[in-house]
Amino acid sequence: MERLDRMMVNSIYVNCNQQMVVKHLPIIASDHCPILLNTLEFSSKVKKAIRFEDVWASYPASSVVVEKAWRKKDYGSPAKILNFKLKSSLKSLCYWSKAKHKDLNQLKDLRKEEILILQTKEAKVGMLSLDVYYLLKFKINELNSTLAQLSTWWRQ
Structure with missing residues (x-):
């Protein structure tokens, strides 16, 4: 039981803007395998819609x-x-x-990690220098800003 049945098309048909699918149908009343050629029109390149965020x-x-x-x-x-x-x-x-820009969720996680490192340092030392204290406040403000942006994204 070999599939010796073939299908032929000319080069003009092959070069058309179509997708061809060849399917061998089950052998029922003959010793030949019927062949079904299904042609599907190619749609031109599907453009992804760009939406304002x-x-x-x-x-x-x-x-x-x-x-x-x-x-x-x-x-x-x-x-x-x-x-x-x-x-x-x-x-x-x-x-x-x-x-x-990174993904907002990744950015949120990064900000949380940075704040945790500074807060852990504060817990170990007992007190932060003025520069590190302002850095911690800055990181907290960045986290709040990122959370607000994430909220806006989810609302949209």
Whole structure:
């Protein structure tokens, strides 16, 4: 019992924008295996929707990213220019966010670890120097800021 049955298509059909799936059907009334060729249309590259994250507005650097995107020159009707600038700003913010920011949950955990190290040091020594005390306050403020951003992200 060998699968000797074959299917043939020409090169034009192969080069079409289609996906071909060949399936051998069960042998029922013959000594040949029926072949089913199923063609599926390829959809053009599926674009992932980019959505504005409210958290981005809490970063001062995000306004610089948007400003840079709006300075780009474009030609056409005012509506086309506005659409281009909005899309460009959103893409720039998305790339900026991926390149510059860690996941907020990871950032929260990191901040907690840093605070715990400083508080452990305070417990061992009994008192912190003024510089380390201000560093601890700064880390606590960073944690609170990160928690607020995480809350905004969850709310959205």
